[in-house]
Amino acid sequence: MPFTANRAFKAAPRLLQRAKGMWYWDVDNRPILDATAGLWCVNAGHCRSEIHQAIMEQSRTLDFAPTFQMGHPLPFQFARRLIQHTPVGLEHVFFTNSGSESVDTALKIALAYHHAHGEVERILFIGREKAYHGVGFGGISVGGLPNNRAAFANRLLTDHLPHTLDLEHNAFSRGMPSYGIEKADALHELIRKHGAERIAAVIVEPVAGSAGVIVPPVGYLQRLRDICTAHGILLIFDEVITGFGRLGTPFASNFFGVVPDIMTTAKGLTNAAVPMGAVFVSEWIYDDIIKNAVQPIELFHGYTYSGHPLACAAGLAALQIYENEGLLTRGTGLAIPFEEMVHSLRDQPNVIDIRNLGLMAAIELQPKPGAPGIRGMEVMKLAFEQGLLLRVTGDIIALSPPLIIEEEHMSQIQQKLVKILQVVS
Numbered sequence: 378m379p380f381t382a383n384r385a386f387k388a389a390p391r392l393l394q395r396a397k398g399m400w401y402w403d404v405d406n407r408p409i410l411d412a413t414a415g416l417w418c419v420n421a422g423h424c425r426s427e428i429h430q431a432i433m434e435q436s437r438t439l440d441f442a443p444t445f446q447m448g449h450p451l452p453f454q455f456a457r458r459l460i461q462h463t464p465v466g467l468e469h470v471f472f473t474n475s476g477s478e479s480v481d482t483a484l485k486i487a488l489a490y491h492h493a494h495g496e497v498e499r500i501l502f503i504g505r506e507k508a509y510h511g512v513g514f515g516g517i518s519v520g521g522l523p524n525n526r527a528a529f530a531n532r533l534l535t536d537h538l539p540h541t542l543d544l545e546h547n548a549f550s551r552g553m554p555s556y557g558i559e560k561a562d563a564l565h566e567l568i569r570k571h572g573a574e575r576i577a578a579v580i581v582e583p584v585a586g587s588a589g590v591i592v593p594p595v596g597y598l599q600r601l602r603d604i605c606t607a608h609g610i611l612l613i614f615d616e617v618i619t620g621f622g623r624l625g626t627p628f629a630s631n632f633f634g635v636v637p638d639i640m641t642t643a644k645g646l647t648n649a650a651v652p653m654g655a656v657f658v659s660e661w662i663y664d665d666i667i668k669n670a671v672q673p674i675e676l677f678h679g680y681t682y683s684g685h686p687l688a689c690a691a692g693l694a695a696l697q698i699y700e701n702e703g704l705l706t707r708g709t710g711l712a713i714p715f716e717e718m719v720h721s722l723r724d725q726p727n728v729i730d731i732r733n734l735g736l737m738a739a740i741e742l743q744p745k746p747g748a749p750g751i752r753g754m755e756v757m758k759l760a761f762e763q764g765l766l767l768r769v770t771g772d773i774i775a776l777s778p779p780l781i782i783e784e785e786h787m788s789q790i791q792q793k794l795v796k797i798l799q800v801v802s
C-alpha cells in the first residue's frame with residue numbers, strides 16, 4: 378500500500394466505503410468528517426453529481442482516443458478553459474495523470490527549453506529541503522524528504538535550498554511568517570557553488586504541503602523569482618496542493634503575486650474524481666521549444682493517458698462547479714474563521730506550533746521522547762475512531778478541508794481535535 382505501514386494496517390484496517398459532500402462513511406457505516414479533502418484533492422466536496430454525470434456521458438461517447446499524432450477536442454477545450462484562471466503568461470498546457478508525472482514533465486520541459494537554446498550544460502535542478510514533489514525519480518531527486526530517497530540511489534543532478542520552517546522565530550504565526558526572507562539568498566550560494574550556467578531550474582511548492590504546511594516568509598518567493606530571472610534559471614511552482622482555490626485564489630501564484638515560468642498541478646484539477654495532472658508553461662518557453670526543434674516531434678514526451686477523455690470530462694465538470702460556486706476564491710472569506718479555529722487549539726497539550734494560510738493549516742505536536750511520529754500516528758488513529766479524517770506527517774497534523782466547508786464543520790473539527798489532543802496527551 379502507498380506510504381502505509383502495511384503490517385499495522387492489515388492488522389487493523391481503516392476502510393472508507395462511500396462519501397458525500399464533507400463526509401465519508403466507513404465500512405461500518407460510521408460518518409467521518411473529511412478535514413483533508415481526501416488527500417488535499419477533493420476541493421468541491423465528494424461525489425458531485427455533475428462530475429458523475431459528465432464521466433458517465435463521456436464513457437458512452439468516447440472512452441479513449443490516442444493523443445500521439447492524433448487527438449480529440451476535449452483536452453484543447455479543457456486547456457482553453459483552464460488558462461482563463463491561470464496567472465497571465467502560463468498559457469500552454471501539457472496533461473499528465475498525476476502530480477508526480479506533472480513534476481517529471483515540468484523538469485523535462487525545463488531541460489528541453491535550455492537544450493533548444495543550445496544551453497546544454499544547464500542540467501542541474503535546485504529543490505528545497507522538506508519538499509515533496511511526488512515519487513518519480515525526478516520528483517524524489519528535487520524533493521527534500523530523506524525517507525523518500527534513502528533506498529533509491531539513482532537520481533538526477535540536484536542541490537537543495539534550506540527549508541523555511543523556523544519555530545524559534547515564527548512559531549504560531551498567522552499567515553505568512555515575518556522572519557526568514559533571507560533564506561532565499563541561499564540560492565546565491567548555490568549559484569556560486571555550481572555556476573548559474575549549469576542550473577536549469579529551481580522548483581518549490583509555494584506552500585510546502587506534505588512536510589506539514591510550511592508557509593513561506595513574507596517576500597521569500599519574490600526574492601527567489603528575482604534571483605532566477607537575473608540568472609536565466611527557470612522557476613517552477615509545484616501547485617499540486619495549492620492549485621484550484623486552496624489559498625482563496627485560483628493558484629498560490631495569484632495569492633503571492635509571483636508568477637513562475639512553469640506550474641505543475643493535479644489533485645483538484647478533476648476534484649480527484651479521475652486521476653489527472655496538468656503542467657502550465659509560459660508562452661515563450663513553449664515558443665522556443667517549438668521554433669527551435671530540429672525534429673518534427675518537438676518534445677519527446679507523453680503518456681498513453683495524456684488528455685484522457687474521462688479525465689477531461691471530469692475536469693471540465695469540476696471547473697464548472699468551481700466557477701458556479703465561486704470555490705476558487707471562497708477560501709478568502711473562510712481563511713479568518715479557519716485561522717481562528719486552528720489557533721484556538723494553541724493551549725492544548727503538546728502543541729508546539731500552529732501555522733496556516735488560506736484553507737491549509739498544521740498543528741505541530743511535541744514528539745514523544747525517543748519516539749518521533751508516534752504521537753502523530755496516535756492522533757490520526759484516534760481521530761478516525763472519533764469520526765474525523767486527518768492527515769499526519771510525523772507529529773504534525775495537517776488540515777486542508779474541502780472548499781465547501783461551513784463554519785459548523787469547523788466547530789466540529791475543533792471540538793473533535795480538543796478531545797483527541799486531551800486523550801493523546
Ligand SMILES: Cc1ncc(COP(=O)(O)O)c(C=O)c1O
Pocket residue numbers: 474475476477478480509510511512582586587615616617618643644
Ligand atoms: C506538491 C506535490 N507535488 C507532487 C505530488 C505528487 O502527486 P501524486 O501523488 O498525484 O503523484 C504531491 C502529492 O501530494 C504534492 O503534494
